[in-house]
Amino acid sequence: MIRDFIDREEEREVLKKEWNSDGARLIIIYGRRRVGKTRLVNEFIKGKEGIMFFAEDVTVQIQINGLKAEIAGYLNDELLQGLTIKSWTELFTYILKNPPEKRSYLIIDEFTYLIKSDKSILSAIQKAWDRGLSDSNWCIILSGSLLNLMSEYALSYTSPLYGRRTRDMLLKPLEFKDAKLFLSQNEKDSLKTYFTTGGVPEYLQKASEYGTFEEFVRNEFFSNFGYFYREPYFLLSQEFRELKTYQGILSAIAEGRTKPSEIAVNCGIDTRKIYPYLEGLIRLGFIEKETPFLSSQKSGIYIIKDSVIDFWYSFVSTNRSEIERGCYTNTDFNKYFGKKFESFVRNEIAPAIFPKARTGRWWHKGEEIDLIAVDDNAKMIVFAEVKYGTKSASDALKILKKLEKKSEYVNNSTKNNEDYIQKYALFAGEITDKDKIMDRDKTKGDNYLVYDLDDMLKYLM
Structure with a gap:
């Protein structure tokens, strides 16, 4: 079953701008396997015309013949269909000399299979690009999953494509x-x-x-x-x-x-x-x-x-x-x-609650603080413990008091700056009688913050 396409609004907007820009575009999309590169590209090309070539881990000649056939079919080019082409340079030279009349896409999915078989494809694209392909109506997208190959041969400073690509896009996993x-x-x-x-x-x-x-x-x-x-x-x-x-x-x-x-x-x-x-x-x-x-x-x-x-x-x-x-x-x-919950709070919850803060984990000589958030604009530093399970109000207060003492071990100019307000937070899966802690904070000025899972998820909506 094919589900509705979820998220990737930013990536789709980038691709839309590239498509609408003047001149040819050369876009590299990369990311780990299963992350949705092909689905993103398929969503992008809806309502557009062009070529989608799925590369396979086969011989170079089979790869060349496959892409040649796709291009000949799209351009309705019987001459190209009948030509014997034996190198990537020959094929991209032909593409250079026979550009489409209107904006068209040329997408090579699993581009790393082509690099793996014959790295000369990179210089073939580079030469064609420099000789005029960059002025054509092609929007070329090279998508790859073998990250070591993509990093070394398509994205590095020494790559023939360096300085030619108009955009590169690392597709990351979705957040919760x-x-x-x-x-x-x-x-x-x-x-x-x-x-x-x-x-x-x-x-x-x-x-x-x-x-x-x-x-x-x-x-x-x-x-x-x-x-x-x-x-x-x-x-x-x-x-x-x-x-x-x-x-x-x-x-x-x-x-x-x-x-x-x-x-x-x-x-x-x-x-x-x-x-x-x-x-x-x-x-x-x-x-x-x-x-x-x-x-x-x-x-x-x-x-x-x-x-x-x-x-x-x-x-x-x-x-x-x-x-x-x-x-x-x-x-x-x-x-x-518990370990993953800590990471989740640091990477997704804390940035949502403290959007302008720098965040991270601290440890030294056996002491550890799960999360520290520093907001330099608000001049506030938050020390936090993260607990996956259920905590009572009394448990939570003990954790917060211990955290307050533990924070004294953090030796840093920001932490020691008297202009910064220091607060202490507990993130837990569930906190019973949570209101008691908040009421205490109001009367005693403890600067305590408490968040259960329901509170956290509200910040993600």
Whole structure:
């Protein structure tokens, strides 16, 4: 079933402006697999005319013949149809000399398959562009999923396309406010599903087949025939050759070994040699480096950013034998959800509540603060704890008082600036008798803020 197209208003507006601009356009769209690049392009071309070519991982000559046939068909060009063309340079030279009379699109989906087969396609496009293709009516879109190839050959400073592309667009996963529109589950289960799939549209499409989170993960993660049972292996194998090393890195991080030295020991390689592997995973959006907020410390830790990768290496990877036998019954995901809930609050809720603030997590010598938000315009700094479960009003007050003391460990010029108001916040899944805390704040001036999940989601509407 094809669902209504969700979000991507900003991306669609950018493409619309490119289409309406003078001269030819050369647009590069890239992003991880399943993120919705093809669907975005299909929405964009509605009501327009042109060529949509789906590249395949086949020989160069088959690729050239395929694109040639599409162009000949669109231009109604019998001469081109009968020509024998053996190189990308020949084909793009012909395109240069026979431009369309009106604005037309030429879209190559999975462009990285063409780069993978023959990198000369990049210089062929560059030469045609410089010789006059840039003045034609073509709106060319090159879309690719193999991010290492796209980064190195299509987007880098050394790429033949550097300085020619008129726009490049990294398509990111959806945030929760849009992701939940795919799902018919209740609010809490929708959030759990989001913590498991991230905002990847194709993953959400699969999750939309289930009315509960438990039913979804049981059938699609913890089943030998599940959609996600082998998904991480597929994603890694498309990008990397040394699969065992990358799998070892992800396993180590999922188990809590987040420092480069710890990760290297787990993989059995020298710490100095681990960094290129980490950078490769960062490029793909699978992991990210995190350093303490409001700190001069440059060394940081590495965490898994991609939710499917994170959930899979946390629960599926280490339990495959039980899953294969159909006897894996674990349903205790609270520690995992607690971690993802913290990230959700930092990345999506805090920017909505404090839109002008800089935000991040702080830690030092065993002390940690889940969220600090600094609004330099309002001269306000907010220290916050994030708790996934349910807290009573008395629990919440204890957490806030402890947080107030913990904030004294943060040694930073902004924090120490007397002109800044300091507030203390608790974000929790549920807070019973929440009003008692707010009433206390009014009478005692504690500068306490409390938000439960219902409060948070209102800011996303």
